[in-house]
Amino acid sequence: MGIVTPDFGLLFWMTLSFLIVLFLLRKYAWKPILESLKKREATIEASLLSAEKARDEMEKLKADNQQIMQEARQEREKLLAEAREVKEKIIADARSEAKVETEKMLNAAKLQIEREKIAAVNDMREKSITFSIKIAEKIMSDSLDNNKKQKAYLDRLLQEIPWQ
Incomplete structure (x- = not known):
């Protein structure tokens, strides 16, 4: 037979060795490999669940952060x-106080002026x-020489003065 076509014996031994290796792998290595894969x-x-939780937590924190920022803006x-x-x-109080003080000062000034x-x-x-x-004394001293004239003049003045 040629290089390209295998011989029956070679095929038999290759198949037998493959089955033996497969049996040994299945018996001893298959379970640890499957456990390792599991x-x-x-x-x-x-890890995916943890990443999902972390993402959800991040979303929640982001929403909480937005809420806190909104509350801070409102505050x-x-x-x-x-x-x-x-x-x-x-x-307004300062203006009112200044107005009152000005009124007090104006009233005090008006009172002082009065x-x-x-x-x-x-x-x-x-x-x-x-x-x-003094003028009356001068005039009287010149015009009233005697007591009679003085008394008559004083009586007339007393009657003319309005008594309040």
Whole structure:
């Protein structure tokens, strides 16, 4: 026979050795190989489950992070709104207080002006009276030489002065 076509004996021994190797592999090596493959499959499956859990956990954490960020934004907006309100209140209070203080100062100034006006009028009145009395003394001393004329003049003046 030729190189390309095998002989019957060669085929027989090749088949027999293949079956013996197959039997030995099945008897001694097949179970450990299958167990090793099952362990590897279980490890891969556990890794996939773990990766799936990790991905789900990441999604959950991402959603939680988004929620926390949203709450933080809302809290920031709330705090900013409160700060604006407090600022406006402080400004309004300061304006109100300044207005009240200005009113007090204006009233005090008006009162002071009125007092000074009254004091000036009283001072002028006193000076006028003093001046009038001095003039009257001069006139009287010149025109009233005797007691009778003086008494008659005083009675007439007393009747003319309105008593309040």
